[in-house]
Amino acid sequence: MKSISDAILAGDRLSLARLITGIENQRQDALNCLDQLFPFTGKAHLIGVTGSPGSGKSSLVNRIAQLYRHPGEGHAARRVAVVAVDPTSPFTGGALLGDRVRMRDLSGDAGVFIRSMATRGALGGLASTTSQVVQALDAAGFETIIIETVGVGQSEIDIARLAHTVVVVEVPGMGDHIQAGKAGILEIADILVVNKADQDGADHSVRVLNQMLDLEFSDEMVGDHGHYPAKIKHDAAAPDQVLRFWRPPVLKTIATQGEGVAALIEGFMDHQHFLELSGELKVREDRRIKNEFDHLLRDGLMARWRKEIADEWYQESLDDVMKRIYSPREAVQKLVRMGSFLLLT
Amino acid sequence: MKSISDAILAGDRLSLARLITGIENQRQDALNCLDQLFPFTGKAHLIGVTGSPGSGKSSLVNRIAQLYRHPGEGHAARRVAVVAVDPTSPFTGGALLGDRVRMRDLSGDAGVFIRSMATRGALGGLASTTSQVVQALDAAGFETIIIETVGVGQSEIDIARLAHTVVVVEVPGMGDHIQAGKAGILEIADILVVNKADQDGADHSVRVLNQMLDLEFSDEMVGDHGHYPAKIKHDAAAPDQVLRFWRPPVLKTIATQGEGVAALIEGFMDHQHFLELSGELKVREDRRIKNEFDHLLRDGLMARWRKEIADEWYQESLDDVMKRIYSPREAVQKLVRMGSFLLLT
Numbered sequence: 001m002k003s004i005s006d007a008i009l010a011g012d013r014l015s016l017a018r019l020i021t022g023i024e025n026q027r028q029d030a031l032n033c034l035d036q037l038f039p040f041t042g043k044a045h046l047i048g049v050t051g052s053p054g055s056g057k058s059s060l061v062n063r064i065a066q067l068y069r070h071p072g073e074g075h076a077a078r079r080v081a082v083v084a085v086d087p088t089s090p091f092t093g094g095a096l097l098g099d100r101v102r103m104r105d106l107s108g109d110a111g112v113f114i115r116s117m118a119t120r121g122a123l124g125g126l127a128s129t130t131s132q133v134v135q136a137l138d139a140a141g142f143e144t145i146i147i148e149t150v151g152v153g154q155s156e157i158d159i160a161r162l163a164h165t166v167v168v169v170e171v172p173g174m175g176d177h178i179q180a181g182k183a184g185i186l187e188i189a190d191i192l193v194v195n196k197a198d199q200d201g202a203d204h205s206v207r208v209l210n211q212m213l214d215l216e217f218s219d220e221m222v223g224d225h226g227h228y229p230a231k232i233k234h235d236a237a238a239p240d241q242v243l244r245f246w247r248p249p250v251l252k253t254i255a256t257q258g259e260g261v262a263a264l265i266e267g268f269m270d271h272q273h274f275l276e277l278s279g280e281l282k283v284r285e286d287r288r289i290k291n292e293f294d295h296l297l298r299d300g301l302m303a304r305w306r307k308e309i310a311d312e313w314y315q316e317s318l319d320d321v322m323k324r325i326y327s328p329r330e331a332v333q334k335l336v337r338m339g340s341f342l343l344l345t
Numbered sequence: 346m347k348s349i350s351d352a353i354l355a356g357d358r359l360s361l362a363r364l365i366t367g368i369e370n371q372r373q374d375a376l377n378c379l380d381q382l383f384p385f386t387g388k389a390h391l392i393g394v395t396g397s398p399g400s401g402k403s404s405l406v407n408r409i410a411q412l413y414r415h416p417g418e419g420h421a422a423r424r425v426a427v428v429a430v431d432p433t434s435p436f437t438g439g440a441l442l443g444d445r446v447r448m449r450d451l452s453g454d455a456g457v458f459i460r461s462m463a464t465r466g467a468l469g470g471l472a473s474t475t476s477q478v479v480q481a482l483d484a485a486g487f488e489t490i491i492i493e494t495v496g497v498g499q500s501e502i503d504i505a506r507l508a509h510t511v512v513v514v515e516v517p518g519m520g521d522h523i524q525a526g527k528a529g530i531l532e533i534a535d536i537l538v539v540n541k542a543d544q545d546g547a548d549h550s551v552r553v554l555n556q557m558l559d560l561e562f563s564d565e566m567v568g569d570h571g572h573y574p575a576k577i578k579h580d581a582a583a584p585d586q587v588l589r590f591w592r593p594p595v596l597k598t599i600a601t602q603g604e605g606v607a608a609l610i611e612g613f614m615d616h617q618h619f620l621e622l623s624g625e626l627k628v629r630e631d632r633r634i635k636n637e638f639d640h641l642l643r644d645g646l647m648a649r650w651r652k653e654i655a656d657e658w659y660q661e662s663l664d665d666v667m668k669r670i671y672s673p674r675e676a677v678q679k680l681v682r683m684g685s686f687l688l689l690t
Binding site for chain 2: 031034035038039044087092266285286290292293294296297300301302305317318321322324325326327328329330331332333334335336
């Protein structure tokens with residue numbers, strides 16, 4: 001076991017790929033290995049990229065990876081990993097095909113690692129498994145890790161929240177789509193991208209997005225706290241405290257031609273810089289770890305409890321609910337009390 | 346307390362509205378009242394309607410409600426409730442405005458109840474809270490309950506799974522959108538609707554959807570098991586067992602003009618009939634209740650455990666993870682064992 005984590009820390013790709021497969025299958029040996037790697041995590045810049053199907057975000061992510069590898073004179077190349085997650089198609093093998101297409105552009109470069117997540121089965125734990133895969137890549141020394149997800153639903157939001165910097169990719173001509181249902185997206189976006197900017201309506205889309213942002217950001221918030229007009233974000237736990245100043249910039253890209261990608265990467269770096277200066281980096285890191293911790297704790301308590309309580313008691317309670325003798329809440333209260341009683345005697 | 350549940354069972358709207366507000370805020374008195382109402386649930390036909398923003402599903406739901414109320418000669422009117430949930434905009438008040446617009450069409454009719462769910466805050470528990478609101482409406486005697494949700498992400502899928510019959514609303518010209526990321530949607534849809542069928546490309550969209558369905562359904566599955574060509578769906582727990590025969594029909598509607606809505610309602614009734622004949626109704630009911638039960642059980646165990654374990658122990662463990670002394674998994678294992686030890690001594 002020790003030797004596998006050593007190999008991964010030393011940069012061995014095959015061991016890393018095997019570990020990730022093990023994590024996907026939640027194999028015990030893989031999780032043990034991840035425990036050994038955990039002290040070496042926390043160094044990578046985690047970038048979440050989300051957008052509707054057809055927004056061209058996969059091409060964009062490919063271009064970002066290429067530019068990180070070949071940044072031009074005066075800049076050091078960064079090691080970059082891509083984790084592509086598609087929660088909307090749990091049953092297709094499409095992700096794997098996508099890998100092969102991607103590989104063509106970036107193959108043979110040891111500084112790049114690309115992995116699609118097979119999401120069939122344990123959908124509830126997708127964010128948790130993705131988090132573990134990201135930890136493995138972080139320990140393996142990838143300096144930038146891009147988490148790419150499809151769609152705008154809650155699971156995508158959960159996955160985007162694993163990241164330090166969240167990029168939302170749009171396309172020209174979003175129309176009522178945006179007005180009707182995208183408020184939640186503005187809440188999570190650190191950078192907004194209008195891709196396919198050579199299509200009609202790109203400038204209009206940029207304008208619409210900026211107008212939506214204007215509604216959130218008053219003039220007083222525009223300051224010198226960041227490279228972009230300031231954003232004030234309140235914390236529910238401390239509503240009067242100003243936690244961060246960052247107004248998401250709206251950038252145009254044409255991923256197929258690589259246009260605008262350099263400016264986007266500059267945006268990543270600006271945001272990373274801002275996160276460090278403002279203390280927001282620690283806030284996000286702590287929140288991320290607490291989420292994972294609480295999630296595992298719930299699972300752990302349930303598992304311990306199921307081991308201690310006779311299965312027929314659980315089943316009888318459930319049957320009582322199905323027969324509508326007790327409500328779910330009443331039955332659960334009884335069961336939890338029963339567990340306490342048993343343990344205390 | 347007793348009198349409130351009695352009032353709701355007797356059809357008092359104000360008590361029902363207050364109960365639902367209490368459920369949204371997870372107030373203790375409301376949850377107690379819901380316990381009393383639970384034995385009276387399980388009678389309503391639960392219909393989930395989901396689709397992208399801009400698909401016109403709200404207009405469609407309005408039309409469905411109207412037709413249920415005024416079904417034409419020879420048909421009895423049904424009492425209908427609508428629960429509108431928008432998981433993508435947790436922070437806007439848009440839902441309430443929507444309610445007012447809806448109310449205009451259906452106001453003054455005691456057989457209709459419309460409610461938008463405010464989703465700010467407890468997003469994780471949205472499906473659970475929605476389930477409780479549906480129970481209240483079920484006990485109050487609404488024969489059809491429509492659960493309307495935005496988008497195609499996981500939380501929408503979770504909410505759609507509360508329903509007996511799931512309707513996915515599309516619009517013409519879905520293009521690569523559909524091919525790229527909608528496989529998951531076909532998995533949950535019992536009925537597919539192409540709304541705005543007066544727009545260009547409606548027939549093309551119907552054809553594309555049917556072609557996607559063709560890939561899933563071979564000729565042998567077409568039988569006389571239902572009103573529509575047969576669908577075989579496998580259960581993960583019993584992979585060799587044929588559980589149901591239902592191929593989702595693809596229907597065209599023009600919600601703004603009410604066109605196709607009668608056929609859609611017929612589809613609901615066919616599907617309800619099929620659910621009863623095939624035994625699938627019980628399968629879905631049991632799964633729904635088990636999900637809610639397990640969810641509450643996890644919460645209950647976590648709450649009991651937090652009460653028993655000193656807060657500083659929890660915080661110390663979390664700090665150890667943040668300092669990367671232990672991995673989340675290691676820290677949780679230690680904590681859970683500590684809890685067991687305390688309870689046993």
